[in-house]
Structure formats: C-alpha cells, structure tokens
Amino acid sequence: MIVYAISSQKHSLKGIVVNGYGTYADPDIFKIVERLKQKSITKEKPIKRSEILKPLSREHHHALLLCWKIKNGLNKGVSPERIKKYADWFFKQHLLPHFDIEEKYVFIVLGDEHPMVKKAKGDHQHLIQLFTTDGNLEQKLQTIEETLQNHVRFEERTLFNEVQKYATESQLKDIETFHVEEKFEDNMADPFWV
Structure with missing residues (x-):
C-alpha cells in the first residue's frame, strides 16, 4: 500500500492519498484525485512552430x-x-x-x-x-x-x-x-x- 500526505495552497489541495484514492481532511476541498487527473489531462503540448518562424x-x-x-x-x-x-x-x-x-x-x-x-x-x-x-x-x-x-x-x-x-x-x-x-x-x- 502506498500512502501520501498532500497539502498544497497553490492548488487548494489537502488530504491523504492511498493508492491513488483520497481521504480528505476537509470535505469542502476538491477531490485530490480529480484535480490530479485534470492536471494531467491539461498538460501543455509541445509547441509546433511554423517552419518560417x-x-x-x-x-x-x-x-x-x-x-x-x-x-x-x-x-x-x-x-x-x-x-x-x-x-x-x-x-x-x-x-x-x-x-x-x-x-x-x-x-x-x-x-x-x-x-x-x-x-x-x-x-x-x-x-x-x-x-x-x-x-x-x-x-x-x-x-x-x-x-x-x-x-x-x-x-x-x-x-x-x-x-x-x-x-x-x-x-x-x-x-x-x-x-x-x-x-x-x-x-x-x-x-x-x-
């Protein structure tokens, strides 16, 4: 079993993640797993620069x-x-x-x-x-x-x-x-x- 304690003011996250599923210190905080999924989905793609530029x-x-x-x-x-x-x-x-x-x-x-x-x-x-x-x-x-x-x-x-x-x-x-x-x-x- 893998257990992580996570707290980030920048991303408004608090909680404990056990094998990728969250137990949260504050129910008003976004679910950490959903935030992590969202962050990985919105990862910036490399810039495809025009040959001329x-x-x-x-x-x-x-x-x-x-x-x-x-x-x-x-x-x-x-x-x-x-x-x-x-x-x-x-x-x-x-x-x-x-x-x-x-x-x-x-x-x-x-x-x-x-x-x-x-x-x-x-x-x-x-x-x-x-x-x-x-x-x-x-x-x-x-x-x-x-x-x-x-x-x-x-x-x-x-x-x-x-x-x-x-x-x-x-x-x-x-x-x-x-x-x-x-x-x-x-x-x-x-x-x-x-």
Whole structure:
C-alpha cells in the first residue's frame, strides 16, 4: 500500500492519498484525485512552430543563452564591465536586427493595436533603454537578464502562437524573404561564462 500526505495552497489541495484514492481532511476541498487527473489531462503540448518562424525561434534561443551567460558571469563574480562588453556586442549584432525584423514583418500579422504586439514593442523599447543608458552596471545586467528572458518566453509561448494562427501565406512569405538566417557566430574574445 502506498500512502501520501498532500497539502498544497497553490492548488487548494489537502488530504491523504492511498493508492491513488483520497481521504480528505476537509470535505469542502476538491477531490485530490480529480484535480490530479485534470492536471494531467491539461498538460501543455509541445509547441509546433511554423517552419518560417523557426529561424526567429533559434535567435530566441541565443538570446536565452545571453541571459544564462550574464547570470553565470555575475554568479562567478566576473566584473560587470566584462559582461556588459559582451552583452553590448550581442545587442548590436543580434538583438537590434532581430527586433527590427519582428517589428517590420512579424507583428504586422496582428497589427500595432493588438495587446500582445503592444507588450512586445514595449519590451523592445525597455530593453533598448536598458542596454543604452547608464546606471548601476550589476543591477542593470540583472534587469537585462530577467527582462530579456521573460520577453523571449512571452514571444515563444504566446505571441508567436497567435502570429502562426492568423498569418496569411503572403505575410509568412514576407517574413521568409526579409529574414535571412545566418549561422550564429559567438564572440569568444572573452568567454567569461566558462
């Protein structure tokens, strides 16, 4: 016999599960077995990205690697100046061109007034400001790391799914035509993250 005691404020659950069947401490709480079944049924499926948007998704992967490098560098005690030098290179070489393509060819699928597009453009402006203004360097790098990571996750999990849903063949063709994927070449002059 397998017995589990379970309590979760997040999922409003309390009780004991014996071999997958529940005995509950509070009868007003949802049945734990039903909640667990429901959770397993609503498990998110992997995102099927349009072939035309995959190159932009690969660029998002490199942006997430930048976030990891910043975080790793700060955790290792690397000087913020070294990290910022690399981050600025990445920003100029990869992020700015990426933002430009998204704003010219991807976001128009939904239109400038769409709330998701407004959020994404606002994120772009905030990131540009973070990269180009002065301030406490270590704090700024932490903010860049968090903001960029949240932005990429939003675009990948939410915005791009919406774009895929509503894009016309002509719009997808424009994205494919004007976004030329290049092989990513990292700046290994000072690999502070290793």
